[in-house]
Amino acid sequence: MSSKQALVKVGISVGDFNGIGPEIILKALSDKSIAEFYTPIVFGSGKLFTFQKNIFKLQTNFHYINSAAEAVEGKINLVNISKESSNVTFGAPTSESTKFAIDSLEAATSALEAKDIDVLVTAPINKDEMIKEGFSHPGHTGYLEERFKKKGLMFLVSEDLKVAVLTHHIPLRQVPEQITKEQLKTTIKQLNQTLIEDFQIPRPKIAVLGLNPHSGDGGTIGTEELEVIQPAIKEVADNGILAFGPFPADSFFQPSNHSKYDAVLAMYHDQGLTPFKTLAYEKGVNYSAGLPIVRTSPDHGVAYDIAGKDLADATSMNEAIFTAIKIYNNRKEYNNLREHRLVPRKTNGREGMDEDLPRN
Known part of the structure; x- marks a missing residue:
């Protein structure tokens, strides 16, 4: 078995594609070396991202897969949740863009439950429009609380x-x-x-x-x-x-x-x-704390006013990605230390205590 440590698998939901979600995702992943630091797995559509790449003149190359379990290290992976063309109308939510945001979030969350991704980073959604389409939560945190059966913060x-x-x-x-x-x-x-x-x-x-x-x-x-x-x-x-x-x-x-x-x-x-x-x-990150999983997002919204104008800044998206990775690694280290913490050895009635030994 290789001693190389596996990269953290970062699942990314696209949010409302009539906002700035796909743009900040593309910009955050535009550096070809990014896949050396983590494994991106975007839950979207090849046709949607090809359209947006052309709009913003970005050269992000995706590795298309059918499920997150097929993700490849060293590649920017895209789970093709729809093979249909998307009708992008920058600056205004539509039933299509809202339903796509829900589908992307649900697919990414299912992958998180299956441990096919390690962390989830969510691009901005339009909460009001999602509720109109049957989404019963006022935000990501409430949705994840229900899926993972624990109160978040x-x-x-x-x-x-x-x-x-x-x-x-x-x-x-x-x-x-x-x-x-x-x-x-x-x-x-x-x-x-x-x-x-x-x-x-x-x-x-x-x-x-x-x-x-x-x-x-x-x-x-x-x-x-x-x-x-x-x-x-x-x-x-x-x-x-x-x-x-x-x-x-x-x-x-x-x-x-x-x-x-x-x-x-x-x-x-x-x-x-x-x-x-x-x-x-732009350095802020929204984190759903207290849950058994790690989910972050940029601290801004869909920004319809600048959608499609190549004005969106991906700083907060990048911060959300690397914050999620840091939290995941910190939590992993904490749990590992707790699992192997030192405990007193039984003395069989003798006075004093033997040296601490790792717990089995």
């Missing part, structure tokens, strides 16, 4: 800033009722474990934001901080997790503040994502 990450959100895609008026002490404790614990396993931070420091302006101003602008958030932070802190707060969200994201912490937990979507996307910009 929306986590936006970059090299310098990591922000998780307690509540995901729900109306703002529903946020306060979703913030419970138990939910907060569970999420902080999940975030703490994610930072340890997936980002190799042994003792993470987590900042928790308040819900109300000025974190409630001592109860004068809401009582959630005093009654729910602060008690939850104290309970997890008493159990050894380095959680701090609640901090006022309006002033927290100054670099001198957030740089003191390894991650931030925001109470709702825009409270966390607005500053993250402003500060991280």
Whole structure:
């Protein structure tokens, strides 16, 4: 058997092809040497990508396969999920482009379940249009939670800033009722474990934001901080997790503040994502944390306004790919260390302990 380590197999779903999904995929894979670092497996259509290659004058060469199990190292693989021509209408979703996005995601997820790919990177989708076509989830994370039977955590990450959100895609008026002490404790614990396993931070420091302006101003602008958030932070802190707060969200994201912490937990979507996307910009990655699989995506949307104009930047797609690979390798190393961690040898009643031995 060869001692060469297998490359990580990166599955990529194409998103809405009337947006910038195929363009940023092509640009991310345009360097011929990319297949020396990982094995790309795109779930799309040869005819669709040939059309888009001609539009953007890119020379990405695909190795066409019928399933991810046939992927070849050193090649840019494309699982041909459709042999029909696609009617591309840049700048506007159609029933065809939406159904194709669903088919691509489902095919890639099935390959992930079968372990034919190691990680999943998803190009942007139009959530509203997908729901109209029968997709019953407001985003990728909810869909993957159902497929893999575990609650996930929306986590936006970059090299310098990591922000998780307690509540995901729900109306703002529903946020306060979703913030419970138990939910907060569970999420902080999940975030703490994610930072340890997936980002190799042994003792993470987590900042928790308040819900109300000025974190409630001592109860004068809401009582959630005093009654729910602060008690939850104290309970997890008493159990050894380095959680701090609640901090006022309006002033927290100054670099001198957030740089003191390894991650931030925001109470709702825009409270966390607005500053993250402003500060991280093209380097940001959306990560579905807490699941038994690794899924990332660029932190931007379908960008219909620039679709087909050769203006899309693939930086965030590249960041999503390499972040997924890094997380996969970190998690693999963590699990390997746990499996072979040292345990005390039985002493048969003798005083003292023998030297630690690896567990069988």
